[in-house]
Structures are given as structure tokens and as C-alpha cells.
Amino acid sequence: MMTGSPEVCVLLPTMNEAATIADVVADYREAGFENVLVVDGGSTDETRQLAAEAGARVVEQSGEGKGQAVREAVAEHVDAEFVLLADADATYDAADATAMLEPLRDGRTKHVIGDRFADMRPGAMTRLNRIGNRLINRAFARIHGRDYRDILSGYRAFTRESFEELSLAAEGFGIETEMAVECVKRGVPVEVVPITYRPRPEGSDTNLHPIRDGGIIFLELYRKAKTNNPLFYFGSVGATATAGGVLMAIYVLYDWIANGVGHEILAIVSAAGILLGFQLLMFGFLADMILTLHREGIDGHERE
Incomplete structure (x- = not known):
């Protein structure tokens, strides 16, 4: 009691x-x-x-x-x-x-x-x-x-x-x-x-x-x-992957031009990082749009 x-x-x-x-x-x-x-x-x-x-x-x-x-x-x-x-x-x-x-x-x-x-x-x-x-x-x-x-x-x-x-x-x-x-x-x-x-x-x-x-x-x-801010969640990982890939690509390009040394494996890794980063950024934008539409739908339903 x-x-x-x-x-x-x-x-x-x-x-x-x-x-x-x-x-x-x-x-x-x-x-x-x-x-x-x-x-x-x-x-x-x-x-x-x-x-x-x-x-x-x-x-x-x-x-x-x-x-x-x-x-x-x-x-x-x-x-x-x-x-x-x-x-x-x-x-x-x-x-x-x-x-x-x-x-x-x-x-x-x-x-x-x-x-x-x-x-x-x-x-x-x-x-x-x-x-x-x-x-x-x-x-x-x-x-x-x-x-x-x-x-x-x-x-x-x-x-x-x-x-x-x-x-x-x-x-x-x-x-x-x-x-x-x-x-x-x-x-x-x-x-x-x-x-x-x-x-x-x-x-x-x-x-x-x-x-x-x-x-x-x-x-x-x-x-x-x-689930609350997917643009930040996926975007932060995507931006990190993209930045890492770009920096690695710069190093590969510099070493090839300056010293004639090729880094095929690093070049593949950098391309994969940039591609993954862009994909995550795009997914973040799409998820954010879906979440926004979902919230607007809920708000409209509550007003009715």
C-alpha cells in the first residue's frame, strides 16, 4: 500500500x-x-x-x-x-x-x-x-x-x-x-x-x-x-573516412610525382575511403530527410 x-x-x-x-x-x-x-x-x-x-x-x-x-x-x-x-x-x-x-x-x-x-x-x-x-x-x-x-x-x-x-x-x-x-x-x-x-x-x-x-x-x-540526428551520426563517420582517403591520396600522388614511387595498395585504400565516406554522407542526408518527413507527418497528425 x-x-x-x-x-x-x-x-x-x-x-x-x-x-x-x-x-x-x-x-x-x-x-x-x-x-x-x-x-x-x-x-x-x-x-x-x-x-x-x-x-x-x-x-x-x-x-x-x-x-x-x-x-x-x-x-x-x-x-x-x-x-x-x-x-x-x-x-x-x-x-x-x-x-x-x-x-x-x-x-x-x-x-x-x-x-x-x-x-x-x-x-x-x-x-x-x-x-x-x-x-x-x-x-x-x-x-x-x-x-x-x-x-x-x-x-x-x-x-x-x-x-x-x-x-x-x-x-x-x-x-x-x-x-x-x-x-x-x-x-x-x-x-x-x-x-x-x-x-x-x-x-x-x-x-x-x-x-x-x-x-x-x-x-x-x-x-x-x-535515430535522432542521422546526418550527424553518419556524416561524422563519412567525413572522417573521406578526409582520411583524401590525405592518403595526396601522399600517394606526391610520392609518385616527386620520387616516382607508386603505392598501388595505398591508392586502392584511399579510393575506398573516399567512396565509403561519400556513401555515408549521402546515406546521412537521405536518413535525415526521411526523419524530417516522419516528424512532420506526426506533427500534422497531432494537429488534426
Whole structure:
């Protein structure tokens, strides 16, 4: 049975968050959110016990990773109309919850992203993480044509119905990126709300690995471009192949003219690279035209 207001479920994925979970659950309950759901990924500390004692419903996910935890929770354990997704490390402020949920309650949007850069407290993010976040956000805006300012933010609010429209498969921290990409692809309205982002309390260790997870996120952005921006996806590979083929052809031609040395194998490889590159560029243009026509058809159908 659900407890508290049926309208909002505060969803907290956890993994060894004993240092902060009790305070985080208490903060949301004091803010008026009695329906706090903790989905634990197999913590080896007292996370589950402390969360339950603080008043949260606690379930243990069947798989691994934050992405899997969120999908499983919404599919099997959430009946509320709205979901407020936050991290359990006390970096987000429960006082921002009302502002996060307001656009949903007003019907202005279906997905809300909390912008951590609007009020980032000193020490909340390392210099390396800041640079990585900026690069990822710029790449997202370039590839997918939307500027959501902070697509890696873990503070989200969304309607359960809109979440079920998204095709999500990411297991770990790539879930935030995947949700942003899917919102663009599915035409889900998104609003960005400024929030406060605080440093993790002492004794609380992060589960995020900047280099590894950053690489995964970049690959996810590029992989998703295949269906959301095919011109970029195929065009970038095509342009690289063409450029490589042209450079190789220049070298072959120069060595033949200057030194009388022929490179038949390299000449074949360069021709193949140029041909492949042009084919990929043409395929990218055609795929982009088809996608544009498809989207225009959907928009026209919705207007009718």
C-alpha cells in the first residue's frame, strides 16, 4: 500500500549511502512528501535499515545500476502521478522539490531537469567534472538540437505516464543522458528549473567514476544520434573516412610525382575511403530527410 500523498513519489536509488540516507529521507518527509521510495542496489552497509527507520519504503532492485533501478521502480513500485527523482547523497535540496514539481502540476511540461549550475556551492563539483559536464552538455545541444543546460543532473521530476513513453536501456549513470535524448526523440516537453547543488558530506563516497562514466555517456550520446540526428551520426563517420582517403591520396600522388614511387595498395585504400565516406554522407542526408518527413507527418497528425 502507498503511504502519504498519492500525487508524488520521491524516488531515491541507493548503493552504500548509509552516511546520508536517513537525513535525505527525513528532509523530504519534513517537506511534506510522505511517499518516499528507496530502491537499493545491494548495499553492504546499513542503507536499507536506516532508510526504513527514517520512514521510507525500501525495495531491493533485482538487477544492478541506477538506470535499471529507476526503470524497475517506476514499472513495479510507483503508482503516483508524478515522480521526483533524486540522489541519496544529500547533494540536492528537498526545498527545491516544490519548484521542480510546479511545472508538472501546472501542466506546462512533462519532464523537469534541475539545473545544478544555477546555484552550485563551492566544492560541490571538481574542476574535471565541471569541464566534463560542460563538454557533454555542448555535445548534446550540438547533436540533438536542444539546450537543457544540465543533462547529467540527477534531480528530475516527471509524470509517470511520460516516463513510460521513453525507450530506456541504460543500466548505470547513463540513465540521465538517455532520458534527455529520449525526451527530444519522443517530443516530450522539458523544462529546466534552477536548483541548489551542495558538496557531499564528509564520510560519503561517490559511486561515480568520472573518466569511465564520462566515456560511457559520450558513447551513449553518439549512439543515440543514429535515430535522432542521422546526418550527424553518419556524416561524422563519412567525413572522417573521406578526409582520411583524401590525405592518403595526396601522399600517394606526391610520392609518385616527386620520387616516382607508386603505392598501388595505398591508392586502392584511399579510393575506398573516399567512396565509403561519400556513401555515408549521402546515406546521412537521405536518413535525415526521411526523419524530417516522419516528424512532420506526426506533427500534422497531432494537429488534426
